Amino acid sequence: MTIAAKNVNGAVQITFSDTGDGISQENLEKIFDPLFTTKVKGTGLGLAVCQKIVEGHGGTISSGRNVGQSAGTTFDARIPEYC
Numbered sequence: 001m002t003i004a005a006k007n008v009n010g011a012v013q014i015t016f017s018d019t020g021d022g023i024s025q026e027n028l029e030k031i032f033d034p035l036f037t038t039k040v041k042g043t044g045l046g047l048a049v050c051q052k053i054v055e056g057h058g059g060t061i062s063s064g065r066n067v068g069q070s071a072g073t074t075f076d077a078r079i080p081e082y083c
Helices: 046-056
Strands: 002-008 011-017 060-065 073-080
Touching: 046 060, 046 073
Parallel strands: none
Antiparallel strands: 002 011, 011 073, 060 073
16 A cells, blocks of 8 residues: 655645555446445445545545556545645
8 A cells, every 4th residue: 555645736635556456447436336335244335435524625536446567446535735
């Protein structure tokens, strides 16, 4: 897991990236939906709650599959500096 932060056009961008198996393209479109989970014991609320918190601060959160040998998934959260 790699975590990085930087200033991007007046916003703080925090990037979380891993090198695991990644999330399928089909599931990437659903992961922020409340109650969506691929885990047997999951509730499907974690990323939906994260999205609401970030948006509540005027920010955005997005995800995507990594390309190349590293594979995995990256999440980018951007929150305005004034928060």
